[in-house]
Amino acid sequence: MTDGKTVNVLVVGIGGQGIILLSDILAEAAFESGHDVKKSEIHGLSQRGGSVISHVRWGTKVHSPVIMDGQADFILALEEIEALRNAHVAKPGGMILVNDFRSLPASVVSGAAKCPENIESRLAEYASVEKVPATSIARELGNIRTSNIVLLGALSRHLEIADAFWQAAVKKHVPKKYADLNLKAFARGRAAEQHPSCTVMI
Amino acid sequence: MAERQLMMGNEAVARGAWEAGVKVSTSYPGTPATEITEYMSAYPEVNVEWSVNEKVALEVAIGSAFAGARTIASMKQVGVNVAADPLFSLVYSGINAGLVIITADEPGLHSSQNEQDNRYYAKFAQVPMLEPSDAQEALDMVREAFEISEGYDTPVFVRMTTRVCHTACVVEVGERAETPRRPYRKNSDKYTMVPSHAYTRHFEVEKRQTRLEALSNTSELNRIEMRSLEYGVITSGLSYQNVREALPEFSVLKIGLTYPVPRQIIRNFASQVRYLYVVEENRPFLEDEILALGIPVECKELLLRFGELPAEALRRRILHVKSPQKGPADDVPKRPPQFCPGCGHRGIFHLLAKHKLIVNGDIGCYGLAALPPYNAMDTLICMGASIGMDHGFRKVIQPPEKSVAVIGDSTFFHSGMTNLANLVCNGGNSTVIILDNRITAMTGHQPSPATGKDAGGTNAPRLDIAQVARALGVSRVFEIDGYDLDALEKCLREEVDRPEPSVLVVKERCVMVDKTRRGVPLAVGKKCKSCRACLKLGCPALTVEGDRIMILEYLCDGCGICAKVCPIGAIRPGGAEND
Numbered sequence: 001m002t003d004g005k006t007v008n009v010l011v012v013g014i015g016g017q018g019i020i021l022l023s024d025i026l027a028e029a030a031f032e033s034g035h036d037v038k039k040s041e042i043h044g045l046s047q048r049g050g051s052v053i054s055h056v057r058w059g060t061k062v063h064s065p066v067i068m069d070g071q072a073d074f075i076l077a078l079e080e081i082e083a084l085r086n087a088h089v090a091k092p093g094g095m096i097l098v099n100d101f102r103s104l105p106a107s108v109v110s111g112a113a114k115c116p117e118n119i120e121s122r123l124a125e126y127a128s129v130e131k132v133p134a135t136s137i138a139r140e141l142g143n144i145r146t147s148n149i150v151l152l153g154a155l156s157r158h159l160e161i162a163d164a165f166w167q168a169a170v171k172k173h174v175p176k177k178y179a180d181l182n183l184k185a186f187a188r189g190r191a192a193e194q195h196p197s198c199t200v201m202i
Numbered sequence: 203m204a205e206r207q208l209m210m211g212n213e214a215v216a217r218g219a220w221e222a223g224v225k226v227s228t229s230y231p232g233t234p235a236t237e238i239t240e241y242m243s244a245y246p247e248v249n250v251e252w253s254v255n256e257k258v259a260l261e262v263a264i265g266s267a268f269a270g271a272r273t274i275a276s277m278k279q280v281g282v283n284v285a286a287d288p289l290f291s292l293v294y295s296g297i298n299a300g301l302v303i304i305t306a307d308e309p310g311l312h313s314s315q316n317e318q319d320n321r322y323y324a325k326f327a328q329v330p331m332l333e334p335s336d337a338q339e340a341l342d343m344v345r346e347a348f349e350i351s352e353g354y355d356t357p358v359f360v361r362m363t364t365r366v367c368h369t370a371c372v373v374e375v376g377e378r379a380e381t382p383r384r385p386y387r388k389n390s391d392k393y394t395m396v397p398s399h400a401y402t403r404h405f406e407v408e409k410r411q412t413r414l415e416a417l418s419n420t421s422e423l424n425r426i427e428m429r430s431l432e433y434g435v436i437t438s439g440l441s442y443q444n445v446r447e448a449l450p451e452f453s454v455l456k457i458g459l460t461y462p463v464p465r466q467i468i469r470n471f472a473s474q475v476r477y478l479y480v481v482e483e484n485r486p487f488l489e490d491e492i493l494a495l496g497i498p499v500e501c502k503e504l505l506l507r508f509g510e511l512p513a514e515a516l517r518r519r520i521l522h523v524k525s526p527q528k529g530p531a532d533d534v535p536k537r538p539p540q541f542c543p544g545c546g547h548r549g550i551f552h553l554l555a556k557h558k559l560i561v562n563g564d565i566g567c568y569g570l571a572a573l574p575p576y577n578a579m580d581t582l583i584c585m586g587a588s589i590g591m592d593h594g595f596r597k598v599i600q601p602p603e604k605s606v607a608v609i610g611d612s613t614f615f616h617s618g619m620t621n622l623a624n625l626v627c628n629g630g631n632s633t634v635i636i637l638d639n640r641i642t643a644m645t646g647h648q649p650s651p652a653t654g655k656d657a658g659g660t661n662a663p664r665l666d667i668a669q670v671a672r673a674l675g676v677s678r679v680f681e682i683d684g685y686d687l688d689a690l691e692k693c694l695r696e697e698v699d700r701p702e703p704s705v706l707v708v709k710e711r712c713v714m715v716d717k718t719r720r721g722v723p724l725a726v727g728k729k730c731k732s733c734r735a736c737l738k739l740g741c742p743a744l745t746v747e748g749d750r751i752m753i754l755e756y757l758c759d760g761c762g763i764c765a766k767v768c769p770i771g772a773i774r775p776g777g778a779e780n781d
């Protein structure tokens with residue numbers, strides 16, 4: 001709000017999906033391309049399969065670590081229900097990139113609660129929606145744990161951050177032996193538009 | 203040019219301490235403070251330890267500071283309660299080499315049992331307190347805190363909050379300034395707080411207080427940023443960043459040295475603006491101080507006294523500006539954390555729920571048992587309390603009521619041991635279940651005394667819980683595999699009714715530490731009648747599609763608890779063709 005040029009990305013999903021790694025890489029790439037950056041998340045119990053949210057913001061000068069409601073340029077959702085939970089943070093005219101993956105919360109599994117329906121069309125009430133088959137692509141690559149990096153690759157198409165910074169940031173944050181796999185995952189996400197199976201499996 | 207890095211607040215605290223020449227670092231894990239000490243252990247110049255609890259951590263820190271080495275002790279907000287006893291008398295002694303205490307508070311209690319505001323400890327114990335608003339300030343203020351500590355012969359608090367701890371910012375780092383050891387000279391007037399010495403030292407505390415008040419009123423840590431002459435905000439810590447975000451036109455008095463409160467600067471600032479707001483999370487600490495000066499503040503009832511106070515709330519409550527977006531969907535079921543697939547805690551809590559025991563619980567990953575679908579914990583107050591609470595329950599309850607205490611290994615060593623001694627010597631008869639996964643899991647896998655590793659990961663002596671229990675006078679001590687439901691159930695049945703204390707050590711593993719699967723993934727066969735007994739185990743690998751129950755192979759650990767719980771044996775290894 002203080003700075004019109006601040007870019008706000010909210011990353012959401014569930015514990016174990018690599019949200020913190022994704023945001024680390026995103027924040028690093030933004031930092032290396034010369035911005036002031038803030039990245040905020042909640043550690044602790046969130047690892048154990050609960051909802052996880054990370055805020056990444058960059059611009060000339062960033063103050064608050066947390067994005068205000070209605071101000072996220074992008075929401076990166078590694079899971080569909082989490083996308084809906086956080087859709088109100090998207091700014092009108094913003095974009096929600098949503099992975100083709102759904103995991104039912106325990107209360108739905110146990111029958112105590114119902115899973116919301118028509119998630120996709122409801123997301124579209126908040127912002128434009130881009131479906132990214134990140135988990136399908138990651139599965140093709142032989143490791144569904146790279147879904148996060150595929151989704152990041154898809155986001156990168158919308159950002160003015162040079163490819164070299166992305167490559168360097170991925171290499172810096174993933175273990176050496178997985179660097180190639182993750183760079184491949186990133187490239188697949190970046191090219192996802194051309195991917196034929198570009199549908200969400202809901 | 204100085205080096206700039208992206209750095210989380212907790213890493214910046216560690217870096218600041220290292221740059222300040224710290225030689226000793228102590229802590230007991232606790233969100234959101236934990237990473238400070240993890241980062242400290244990467245610096246070879248620093249002797250780092252995970253102490254068994256915060257009181258011990260502070261006492262070790264007092265020793266090394268008295269002996270002449272700059273020292274940092276870090277803990278979460280409730281940790282200061284545990285360390286409060288040494289703290290209050292340490293203030294009388296003062297220090298020798300600098301001693302900085304990090305208190306990491308949690309507005310919004312993302313991972314805590316309360317939302318206490320530790321600024322009141324600063325006032326209560328008369329300890330100066332600094333409050334950084336981001337990682338850069340955290341680094342700078344930790345360095346500054348050591349200067350104040352030695353300049354005023356006092357411990358110094360640096361108060362972090364979750365969003366400062368866990369937000370990464372661009373930070374300019376510096377070099378380490380080696381500080382020579384300050385010689386230790388025997389001085390029992392200063393270091394032994396017997397009443398006569400403490401009486402004279404109290405004079406010193408009051409003299410120091412006057413000097414610290416003068417410091418606060420001249421320190422650059424307390425700074426006025428004039429913008430509007432109409433609207434001004436007094437704020438500190440993270441709230442400063444949120445004020446700048448949501449109220450960019452407002453003038454600000456940013457308080458960095460929160461205690462003692464800079465009264466003159468506050469008066470000066472208040473006289474320059476027409477409407478004065480105070481923005482702070484949790485309790486009205488600054489507001490009360492300001493009101494006591496006779497300075498009126500605006501619409502204090504607008505700000506909540508619980509939870510976080512993000513920019514969003516300031517925009518709405520002070521500017522009356524709403525989000526341009528429609529509101530959140532209100533039908534999205536919550537997704538609380540669960541026991542991991544294969545978690546060793548799952549089996550025992552299944553049995554405790556099955557037998558409808560009153561479960562006096564404790565704090566750790568197993569605290570999740572208090573939530574659905576487990577619903578297997580009755581009480582949870584603070585670390586170590588389970589055993590004492592159970593002892594109390596058993597003074598009162600009558601058959602058919604039956605109770606047990608449940609506590610983790612790290613928590614047992616933190617403050618369960620004294621409770622067990624109390625139980626035995628007061629003739630108690632509790633059944634104490636100790637969940638021994640040999641790690642402090644909840645806070646991210648720091649070693650516990652049952653691990654056999656030190657903070658740097660080097661092998662260290664390992665304490666054996668069964669031996670400790672026997673040494674404390676418990677004669678009925680059992681060690682049982684946490685996946686062996688039959689053996690656990692048999693032991694539980696026998697011990698709960700016995701008129702003497704018993705300790706059941708449940709041998710577990712933490713699946714986040716030992717990632718090898720326990721068995722081959724299981725599958726639900728065709729004879730499943732969807733009775734949903736397995737779903738009460740709250741295993742993320744178990745899910746439903748319509749009425750059908752399924753196991754997500756990629757999540758299944760093969761631990762077999764669900765197979766044991768299934769009344770008709772429908773869950774078995776090896777794909778869907780297991781019928």
Ligand SMILES: Cc1ncc(C[n+]2csc(CCOP(=O)(O)OP(=O)(O)O)c2C)c(N)n1
Nearest residue numbers: 231232565566567610611612613642643644
């Ligand atoms: C006084 C205090 N210090 C620290 C904490 C943070 N904390 C909560 S539980 C816990 C220990 C958990 O370890 P353990 O008892 O071994 O159980 P596990 O998580 O491994 O199941 C810690 C350090 C706290 N809640 N209170």
